[in-house]
Amino acid sequence: MNPLLMELWPYFLMVLVGYLPNEVWRVFGLVLARGLNEDSQVVVWSRAVATAILAGVIAKLILFSTGALAAIPLSVRVIAAVLGFLVFLGARRSVFAGVLAGEIALLAGGFLFSH
Amino acid sequence: MPAMSAPVAFSSPSAAFFAGAKTAVTSVFMLVLAGTYIGIGALTHDFGLSSWWLAVSTVLVWAAPAQVILITTVTTGAALFEIALAVTLSAVRLFPMVVALMPVLRGPTTRLRDLLLPTHFTAVSMWVESLRLLPSIAHQWRIPFCNGMSAGYMATAAVFGFVGFYLAAGLPPLLAGGLLFLTPMSFLMSTARNARMMLDKLGLVLGLLIGPLLTILDVNLDLMWTGLIGGTLAYLVHRIREATT
Numbered sequence: 001m002n003p004l005l006m007e008l009w010p011y012f013l014m015v016l017v018g019y020l021p022n023e024v025w026r027v028f029g030l031v032l033a034r035g036l037n038e039d040s041q042v043v044v045w046s047r048a049v050a051t052a053i054l055a056g057v058i059a060k061l062i063l064f065s066t067g068a069l070a071a072i073p074l075s076v077r078v079i080a081a082v083l084g085f086l087v088f089l090g091a092r093r094s095v096f097a098g099v100l101a102g103e104i105a106l107l108a109g110g111f112l113f114s115h
Numbered sequence: 116m117p118a119m120s121a122p123v124a125f126s127s128p129s130a131a132f133f134a135g136a137k138t139a140v141t142s143v144f145m146l147v148l149a150g151t152y153i154g155i156g157a158l159t160h161d162f163g164l165s166s167w168w169l170a171v172s173t174v175l176v177w178a179a180p181a182q183v184i185l186i187t188t189v190t191t192g193a194a195l196f197e198i199a200l201a202v203t204l205s206a207v208r209l210f211p212m213v214v215a216l217m218p219v220l221r222g223p224t225t226r227l228r229d230l231l232l233p234t235h236f237t238a239v240s241m242w243v244e245s246l247r248l249l250p251s252i253a254h255q256w257r258i259p260f261c262n263g264m265s266a267g268y269m270a271t272a273a274v275f276g277f278v279g280f281y282l283a284a285g286l287p288p289l290l291a292g293g294l295l296f297l298t299p300m301s302f303l304m305s306t307a308r309n310a311r312m313m314l315d316k317l318g319l320v321l322g323l324l325i326g327p328l329l330t331i332l333d334v335n336l337d338l339m340w341t342g343l344i345g346g347t348l349a350y351l352v353h354r355i356r357e358a359t360t
Contacts, residue, residue: 029213049346055322
């Protein structure tokens with residue numbers, strides 16, 4: 001392939017399978033904003049589907065990690081995530097406290113148990 | 116700010132824009148966005164994409180979940196159809212957000228083209244803060260204020276994307292692993308925080324269980340099925356509970 005084309009290829013893919021399929025929902029929202037309300041059944045169902053997809057991505061990032069995170073044992077990653085989540089719940093749903101606790105647990109566990 | 120006080124007004128659209136940007140930079144979402152995009156920057160480095168590619172995707176896509184899906188699939192040879200499908204399913208939540216935001220932004224003299232930029236800017240952080248802050252601002256200043264706030268968030272995200280990318284390139288492996296851990300952790304907890312209804316909580320739990328299960332079973336289009344199965348189950352439980360109470 002032409003070198004310029006090689007360099008632009010990831011940007012082309014971003015627009016094609018990232019920007020367009022993402023933006024379409026914003027445009028729909030703008031166009032159809034008068035027709036639907038937040039409580040309509042299609043909107044409620046699509047919110048549940050969107051939440052489940054996001055949860056799937058989260059679980060995969062923790063369980064089937066890649067790169068530097070994969071060097072930290074699976075058990076450490078899972079325990080750190082659970083600990084972080086418990087701190088989040090205990091600290092009146094503070095995302096900051098939960099993420100911080102999870103990170104500390106991960107780094108401590110990784111320091112002790114990584115090879 | 117008491118609900119009964121006079122609506123906030125500004126001297127010019129640019130004054131409203133900068134007031135919005137200042138709100139963004141001093142908001143609690145700054146920390147969440149910084150952490151999320153440091154993680155995404157590290158992820159981008161990990162998957163062999165460039166830091167500028169990430170910056171462009173932050174401006175164009177402007178949705179952390181869609182960006183994470185894109186980054187983790189686009190270099191792994193996944194079918195383009197599957198990537199687009201996973202991205203579009205992750206973006207469905209933007210639709211009700213835009214639907215709920217437009218009536219707040221729209222005034223008697225608002226033209227459709229004035230709403231194009233706020234529509235593109237719509238994302239979780241901006242949406243939560245807009246619904247909280249805009250009602251106390253006079254109608255004519257809401258769009259420039261919202262644009263300023265959104266631009267502030269977007270600039271923050273873009274800058275911390277670079278920070279994460281170059282940190283991941285230079286840090287020892289353990290700390291780089293810690294950066295990669297930021298993305299799932301901040302997503303998990305901000306999603307849990309937004310989940311007020313049983314429907315959202317159930318969708319979250321089912322997705323966490325079904326996603327890895329389908330990956331282990333090596334199912335094609337696993338993210339799509341995770342969403343459709345987990346989301347529909349959560350929705351059905353929600354309907355049954357509503358019908359019986």
